[in-house]
Amino acid sequence: MESKFEAINDFLKPIERLMLDESVNEIMINGPFDVWSRKFGSECEKCKISIDEDQIRGLIILLASASKKIITNENTVRENYQIISASIPGYRFEAWNTPVSPFGPSVTIRRIPKESLTLEQFLSNGTISEVVYKKLIEYINTKRNIVICGSTGSGKTTFCSALINRIDRNERLIVIENIQEIKINLPNVLYLQTDEEQGYSVDRLLISALRGLPDRIIIGELRGYEASGFLKTANTGHPGSMTTIHANSAFDAIQRLEEMICMSEKTLNTNNVKQRIGNIMPIFIYLKIFKKGKDKISKINELIEVENFTNKNYSIKEIIKIK
Secondary structure, eight states: OOOTTTTTOGGGGGGHHHHHOTTEEEEEEEETTEEEEEETTSOEEEEOOOOOHHHHHHHHHHHHHHTTOOOOOTTTOOGGGGEEEEEETTEEEEEEOTTTSTTSOEEEEEEOOSSOOOHHHHHHTTSSOHHHHHHHHHHHHTTOOEEEEESTTSOHHHHHHHHHTTSOTTSOEEEEESSOOOOOOOSSEEEEEOBGGGTBOHHHHHHHHTTSOOSEEEESOOOSTHHHHHHHHHHTTOOSOEEEEEOSSHHHHHHHHHHHHHHHOTTSOHHHHHHHHHHTOOEEEEEEEEEETTEEEEEEEEEEEEEEEETTEEEEEEEEEOO
């Protein structure tokens, strides 16, 4: 039977086995003859795969071209293409060329799940309890702004998708992401994707999205200046916004959000920023990875409600905190 990657070319051949194995969640090519893989919930594992520098560079050119990021070779590659963030159907990848990657070109590939888990599945697999499940439904129905936080690989995007899919089907959503990963099974959804090289940042797309008549705006991830846009969106008649953020706890996520907003809104002092965060009454959901033998599982470790900001303090209600 012909391989699904046969039509691409030989640059993909060394890692074809890993890409065809649906249990493999991530492929990490650190450099020539240094390939690792990880299955969901498991540790990284070194692979016996022979791939040289020319093959890795060819793979980067191939993947970039397939995702409409045109590059040629090492001598003519533009400066913006020393780092390439892109996707092909079913996968997203991050690649680094020399001199950013001094020991040769490197690639990390992540499989994008074909289907999103539902909240009911998270309930049945123990990620959330019955109490939390009911609370989450309440937050969605009352249009609370939700921030999902956790470390890399904790399942933030997957969990965000599950929450979004419980939104009323009559609502119009606009989703802004760097790479399209959120899976939505609702009828009226517009997806927008950033392109920093052409000047289409999350901030710029947020301004445009507000003109697209959304009931809710979803931002895939807050990493910096776009945090201010998220705050403005939630404060200007678009409640029920959702996003994700890298953080080590729910309280750490609040601090990170403050820092990112202060970074982009230099005229605001810390108390002004905290007041605005308190005004949107966000919910912070922290997903933590727990070890279970050799495997890893992700569970909600913290769930907090920020009610307002008065007397230089947030009014916070802890719904759940597992020590």
